[in-house]
Amino acid sequence: MRIHLLAAAASIALLAGGAQAQSQNPNQQYDERPAELNLSHQGWNYEKRVVDIPMRDGVKLHTVILIPKGAKDAPILLTRTPYNAEGMTGGAGSSANLAEVLQHSDGPADVIIKGGYIRVIQDVRGKYGSEGIYMMNPPPHGTKLNPTDTDDSTDTYDTIDWLVKNVPESNKKVGILGISYDGYLSLTATIDPHPALKVAVPMNPMVDGWRGDDWFHNGALRETNMTYIWEQEATKANSNPWFSTVYDDYDYYLRAGSAGAAAAQHNLGQIGFWKKISEHPAYDEFWQQQAMDKILAGHPLKVPMMLVDGQWDQEDIYGAPAVFKALKPKDVNNDMIYMTMGPWYHGQEVREGSSLGNIDWDQDTAKWWRWHVLAPFLSHYLKGTPMDVAPVTVFQSGTNEWQRLQNWPEAKATDPLYLKPDGGLGFDKAAGPVQTADYVSDPAHPVTYRPRPIPPVYAAGSTWHQWLTDDQRFAASRPDVLTFTSEVLTKPVTIAGQPIVHLHASTSGTDSDWVVKLIDVYPDQVPAKPEMGGYEFPIAMDIFRGRYRESLAEAKPITPDKPLEYTFDLPNADHVFLPGHRIMVQVQSSWFPLYDRNPQTFVKNIFFAKPADFKKATQKVTVSGPNASYIDLPVVAK
Template sequence: MSRARSETREVMVQRDVRVPMRDGITLSADVYRPRSEEKVPAIVVRTPYGKTSDEIDATARFFASRGYGVVYMDVRGRGDSDGEFVPYRNEGRDGYDSIEWAAAQPWCSGAVGTMGASYLARIQWLAALHHPPHLKAMISIVSPSDPFVEWPTGVPTPHHLCWLYMTSGRVMQNVDVIDWERIYWHLPLETMDELTGKSLPHWREEIRHPQLDDWWKEICYQDRFHELDLPVLHISGWYDDEQVGTPLNYMGMVRHAATERARRSQKLIMGPWPHRINRSTRLGEIDFGPESVIDLLGYQLRWFDYWLKGKENGIMDEPPVRIFVMGENRWREEEDWPLPDTRWTRYYLRSGGRANSRFGDGRLCTDPPAEGEAPFDRFRYDPADPVPYITEMTSAQIGGPDDYSAVERRDDVLVYTTPPLEEDLEVTGPVRMELFASTSARDTDFMAKLLDVWPNGFAQRLTDGMVRGRFRKGMDRPELLEPGRVYRFEIDLWNTSHVFKKGHRIRVEIASSAFPKYDRNLNTGAPLGRSTDMEVAEQTVYHSKQYPSAIILPVISR
């Protein structure tokens, strides 16, 4: 992706421009635009993280010097904007009012686009559902999903408390002065906020809604793509801790957008990046090579030049999907997602009955279990001693291509591994697990993780997912488990694009905790988030002819 070439212009900036909302509240915006009388398209970016950083200033000047009016705005209740910050609840209406305000400015041509990452991406979708007439295109980067898509637990994740603390008040709070590791262990979850030194009412409000109800549905968007008629550029990374939303949004718009024009006007870019995308070739111990960092800003400029200025720059003639294939470390263009030539291949869990730890006898095979083999593996899940999830303690980035070989020494982790591969194997697309299991508990969790085991033993996490037993039928239909009964659990492991190299091995881990990525299931079946009582659960994972547990991998022919 080469940088879009365009003539740059002198930029003028107006600080703290007051933008009125329909209820009389005014929000604060900094407006960057070319110093000329020419009418230009507007780009609206609304943020809870403060609009005065060096990075924001550089991005705004980049677009303004190339013929755009860039409106960077503090959302309601944050920074210099009036009102109270209530995450997501006002962003649809405020987004509409901000877009239409920008379109009405004397310097604006009437065409408006929106862009932004993370919170800034999701609130674009919420604004778009209000149908501002001048909104012509969006750039949605690392967008969070609807409630419970990323964390199907019924309660907010421990790291979410860190985010709520960081965005409490009007200015960014320093999360580095808090001992988050100590806080995440606190029970009950409902009062965890007290340990930060301040009350966080939004945390407690979310705890009070431990399933998908009308309170949550008010801020959902992923079931409403059929209402939208917009071109969208979707961007994320394989190690984005909110990655699942971006491919879902792309597929949702391609298949369900309101018009054929919109369905054909979607683009997807997936790189080897964490939540803060496209900043380094290296993530953890993995270097993805010089091609992994691209001129993404230039590509976004081409997107807006086409949709807001009508420039025929060829961007819509290019294939709609651009992915970085890890392991091989190269970019590739595709016509759809998932890839049309995907071979959905089952890798079955098998063992002699002792798959506990990486020193056990767990195997991963394309042949289904046969009669006479050991039909199950067992382990004990103790919420007081959960399986660790390797991550930093703040909400900035949860997990990466980390080495789980040490974690796999635990007996409460079942490990299933292929023999060394005789040739390269590409896995690109959504990954899911069909797990047959029973438990002694009324409620418990099952986690699945896909890893690439290098010849030197490095066990690289690729992607993972979980299911909470009471929500096996859906986040809106909790139902406790019957102890001892065998259930079929479906686990969404999100997406990846990775080549397992010759001599490497494919591995799957099964456990009942991944702490602190997810809160610990206390195994009692009590109301979520309000209890301190816990029980040890006796877990059984089945892999028999009757109960053929398997991970389904999207294998691509080489």
């Protein structure tokens, strides 16, 4: 029977004279849908072109180009992304209005529209519409960490080369900008830049995943980001989301045990990037050789750059100031490297910026920055217009005012703020013999990073974006959190720079985490806003994994009950503690479930700590004597 059917089919094809065979479905001719849909663009105020741009190795990258109607000699603003170029430009059902389309693009839509820019968004290789393999934040090509012939720098070069040759409406000048991962991609574009790249604006960029951006903070794993790793690498189009049967992340990760155990439950071991970071818990060559601040410091400055940092960025608070610190000394004419520090959560600078959580700024800070700093900066380098933008534009919280500075940090010296007996805090060291403040840290009951329940970071209803401004009274009431508070201030205390922790402490265990928080305590009564009475507003907070006290690159056990010095930086701050307020410092040994629990027993790799490794420990913080603990505050002299 099969032979007869094949022969009949061959006869039909021959009788048709080589024409295409009829559909196997005899009803196909009655289908009322068109074989290929042609959309009408009548009334659109822009043209959308979709192109697969070939790279030097033949891989094609999916690119969406949005050209304002009537554009001529218009600059190009490029964003490269792993987050779906089609989705960021409205998808198949795009609006006829370019302003509405750009609301999806996670960029400064108002500035782009008014500036008449050609907007280009491209999928990185291996994601969504682009061909090729995918690597998370791929290191420079031709290295041990990336032995391929391409990376994001070469792909950006090839993309810009194609754009300036094939978009006749452009003036052949290109700027690149982006937030988070897209901010990292804006940095890579400047390693070996195309001559047509005239300006870069990396916003909240991923820079160093171990020191203080997405994956670790000073060696402590950001456990809740395991979900991102899964979703980003499991499928090309992020089509297989991480699942959880528990609403409260605290319960989910506590029940799982170690981070490695949680990963095993979710089959995360098949994901390449997870394998890499679980094999590199210390700050070894794997992390050092791909840190963008270190990479860029080894290259000449060729592209003017404005780095954008959110002072309460809950995801990538480390990166922008680190790059500024690395590159600004190379900017001998003070006209290449700029920085903005705004009072924002991750990416809030392109959204509404009047408040963050419960803290009001008395103005739309994001809108002000876009029009007074970003717009003239882009226009200057892409259109040749004059600008009056300071090398550093920073928002001073407390006074709620923007500042124009020549450099950062503003403070030239630091003043020690001492922890004292009985919960005291002040700029004078406590007199008398050595004393300690003690607490018991129990991994079975870790201190949360915010009040429970704690939904997954991007779950419906989550307020993940504002947690760095949460009232810290929920933690101050716990017996495993030490709280030190100053007297009521009679004059303002202004800081502008990075507070540096000098914690002198011991643990009865052989490993320990230390969390230190610098807090502004509001007066007991705030007449205009009674709900803010006594509010404990965090200004700068971070964690340090004690095993790295001697070397970030090598873990070493802690000698039990021996007082040791732990020194680490808190995030940058520009803040005024006002008269009537008090300064507070909190110290604790867990920040869960944002960071994985330290078992407090030294093990080779905490990812794979066993249940028996997790033990209580008595923590003692020195608060008087020659080695009293303190925070070096970058106080601005008045």
